[in-house]
Structure formats: structure tokens, C-alpha cells
Amino acid sequence: MFTLVVDVLIFFAIAVAVVGALTRYRANLNTAFGLASTIGFGLALYFWWNLYLEVQRAGGVLVLKALPVLASSSLRIDMLGMFFSLLFLLVGFTSSFHSMRYMEHDSGHAQYYALLLSMVAGMVGVVYAGDFFTLFFFWELMAITSYVLVAFRKHLWEPVEAGFKYLVMSAAGSALILLAIALLYGITGTTDLAGIASAIKAGTINAELKTWLYFAIAVIVTGFGIKASIVPLHTWLPDAHPAAPTPISAMLSGVVIKTGVYAIIRMLGLVIYPAALDWNMVAVVVAFFAALTMTVGNVMALLQEDVKRLLACSSIAHIGYIMLGVSIGLLGGTIGLYGYTAGLLHTMNHAIMKGLAFLAVGAFIHAAGTRKLSELVGIGHRMRAMAVIFVIAILALSGVPPMNGFVSELMLVLATLNAGMGIMVAVLLANILIGFGYYLRLLYIMVWQSPRSELETIRGTSWLMLIPCGILASLCILIGVYPEPFLDFASQAAQAVANLPAYTAIA
């Protein structure tokens, strides 16, 4: 119905939920649910590969309709969608794997895994959607499940409070997205993404409609920017991401905020881009907010005493780096293509390394039972294998050469230089240096210092946690030393953004 990738995730979500409800008082199937969810993600990754080959055969864009009539829910899958959906499935797979051990003391496993699977199904649906009906449906599927997952440990005060804050802000963002859909429909008379692009390209946009289009762009960036946590809309993120269970934090920080970035790239870079607007001005405005986002994120991260909160704040900073790539992409031409490639490669790297950092920290928190940096002093000495993985993640985040973060940060600096944004190069480099400060502090406290006496009883790490972290850590190093295939994939996705004729070719 919605490609096998989404269908298999929804199938497993329903199956886990139904079996969980039926066996609630009869049996303890917690491990089975975790295993089922992980298998579901594995199957989805396999179907993703099949779909990738199919999209390649179809020439880069694949159009699927739910019903064979003109106005119906449709999927329009291109390389940009394939790129993002791979990240979602990869981080979803590792989070689900990690949850099997992390959530062992919690109750409600069936609900947890059903919500996790539904959230990833929603995210994949968002990036495959070909019209606003499908996009809005999957967007809300993702959003509502993520509210519940943030407030999952409802017996504690922090998840409930953070969940409420997240719900109110994000639901207001959803309402703005609906307003943006209404405005774009009013301007062009269709909800189909390709149809909107064609209608805008046909040149029926007069001066009055242009004003409305600028207003629509503002509403789009605000609505999706709340999910992507662009400063000044970021206030929910440092509360909501640490409050969730750690595998969910890995999902939220690693990939859920990227759906907002995806939607901004899709709307501004492809759907509205053919309009004869002043795109240089829009690019400068987006670059301004990107600079604000990265600076505020980094400065906030410097001040944190809670390790998950620190990582969440650094996510804001990385969203700033990615948005800088997007703003360069809006300039168009080869400069823009390079900017999109750099931004998308950083999206991939950040998903992998931030997911890895959260999962590694999750292993520490699971063992030590605290999130405060002052109580996690020297925990790396007690969990040597996980400490190695944690060091890889933090070095990658800070952009040290043999890791993947370096490649994309270098590309971002080069793209900014290409675009001739001299000030932005200085802001970007200054931010990367600030980042160094708090990442090295994290390493010094958690890995370098000698352990506290309270942590003496901790010995080693579970294999169930080491395997998913190992997968992501090896990817971190692989992308760092051999970036060509990943760079090629990101460049294909960037070309899909720039290639409007191919996107609109099939009605």
C-alpha cells in the first residue's frame, strides 16, 4: 500500500501491540517484543534495498498511488527520500536493538516497541510522500507517537513536564504546517507536491501572489522549524530529548529533528523553488538563522551539567551546520549543489554519530543510574569496550580527522567559502572550536579521570548494547576513511533536490 518498507513497520507495530494486549496478564514477552521490533527494522532495511534498486531502475523517481484515480494519496519516491529513509531505518534498528537491554526494568514493552515502530513508519512515510495529504498523515503519525514516547516514563516528573512542553509547541507547529498547506493550495489549486511545483513554474504567479508565497515560506519554515528546532523555536528540545528513554533520545536527536530539515529542503529547495522570488535573500535569512542556531546550541551546551542535556544542546548546534548547507543550496547552480551535498552528508553523519553518542551514554546511564556528569566521573574505566565506542562518537562529533564528522564539516567550510559567505566561514569555524571545548570536557570527565568509588561495582557492558553501538561506530570510522560511496549517495540526493524536471515528469 505504502511500499513494503512502511507496510512492514506498520505490520510489526500492530502485531506487537495486539500480542501485547492479549498476553498482558498471562506471560512476560518483553524480550520477544524487542526481538520482534528489531527483526521488523531488519526486514524494513532489506525492503529498503529492494526499493532502492527499483527507484534506480525507474530513473530516480518512482510514483505510487494508493488508488488508480487522479486525486488520491500518492507516494513520490526519489533519491532524497531514499537517503533520509535509510538513516531513519538504521538509527531505528540500532535503537530498537539497544532498547532490549536498556528498557529491561521498565514496564509496557509492547506499547514502547509499537510506538517506536509507528514513529519510524511515520518518518519514512513523510519522506516518501508525494502529496500533502500523505505527508500530513505521516507527519502526525510521527509527531503524536513521539509525544507519547517522550512522556513514556510517566511515573517520573521530568518526562511528563518535558512531554507537555514538547506537545504544546509541536502541535502548534503542526497547525502552522496545516496553514502552510492551505496557503499553498490557495495559491496553486492542488495539494500534489509535483503539481504545486509545476503550477508555480508555469508562471501564473503575479505580484500579489508573490507576497502570499513569501508568507507561505515564512509559515513553512516556522512550522517545520519547530520540529527541526531552529533557534528561536528550540526551547522544547533541551527538555524533551533528555527526558525520553535514552534509545528514544537517540532517535529524537539523531533523526526525528531531521524530518523537519527534510521538509524544509523539500519545500524550499524543490516545490517552491521554481517561483521567481528573491532566493538570495531567502538564503541569507536562512543562513542568519543557521548561524544563530549553531551559536546558541553550542553556548547552551557549554553550560550543561547533565550529559544527555549536553548532547541534546549539541544537536541544536549541528542542526545549525546542516541549515547552513541548506541555505547555500538555495543559492542554486553548482555552488548550491555542493552546499546541499555537504548539508546532506552532515545530516547522515550527525544521525550516525549522535545516535551512537546517545546509545553509548545510555549504556553508562543504565549501569550507573544517573545522568549527572559529576556522578559519572571516570565511568569509562569500568566499561572499557563502551568507552572506546564513546570516544569514537565524541571525536566524530567534534570533527577530528579519521572520523566522519571531519569530512562533512570540512565540506561545509568549503561550501561556505565557495558561496563567498566570508562571515559565515568565521562563525562556522568559531562554533566548531567551541564544540571542541565541551566535547573534550565530556571525554576528560567520563573517560580520562579516575573513577569514583560509587562506580566500583560496575563491570563490563552487555553484548546487546555493544552490538548496535559497534555497528554505528564502525560506520563512523568507515565514512571517515572511505567517504566516496557515502558522498556519492549524498550527492545523488542533492541532485534529486536540484532536478525539478525529473521530479515532475510523471503526473
Next chain:
Amino acid sequence: MDVYTIGLAGGMLLIILGIYGLTVKGNMIRLILSVEILTNGAIVVLVTFGATPLGVINPVIISLAILAVGVGGCIAAVGLAIVIQAFRHYKTLNVRELKRLRW
């Protein structure tokens, strides 16, 4: 006044009311209501644009509006569930007193 003016003005009024409620009100249930009003304002704008001058109504827009109404219900349900949990922890509905999280 034609139907567009009335619909757009009404929708925008609801949106402004919703944003006003979100920024000014401190009661958690009122915040959920403000989100609902904001969503409903967007739905009104959507339906207004869906009504073409010929009187033909685009079925996609109507189905999208119905979907949005359902989604608004889901958000209210999840939000009120969280409000109940928050009330159990704090014994108050005033969101200004939920200040244990720093900025």
C-alpha cells in the same frame, strides 16, 4: 463580502486567538484548548480555499480537513493524558509552577 473574505478572516481570527492563548494562558487545559483553536483556524482557512467560485469542492481538501479534525482529537487526547499525569505529580494545573526544568 464574499465567502473567501469571511472564511479567511474567521480562520485568521481563530489562529490569532490560538497564538494569544498559547502565549498568555497559564492553565494546562487552556493551553491544550489554544492548540485546538489554532488547528481549527488552519482547518477553516483550508476549507475556505477548497471552496472554488464554481461551487465545486475539491474532495482532497475535504478529506484533508477531516483528517486534521481527527488529528486534533488525537492531540487533545494525548495532551489531556499528559495533563492528568502532570497533575498527579504537581497537584496544580498552572504551567508557570512547572519550573523544575531550566531553560
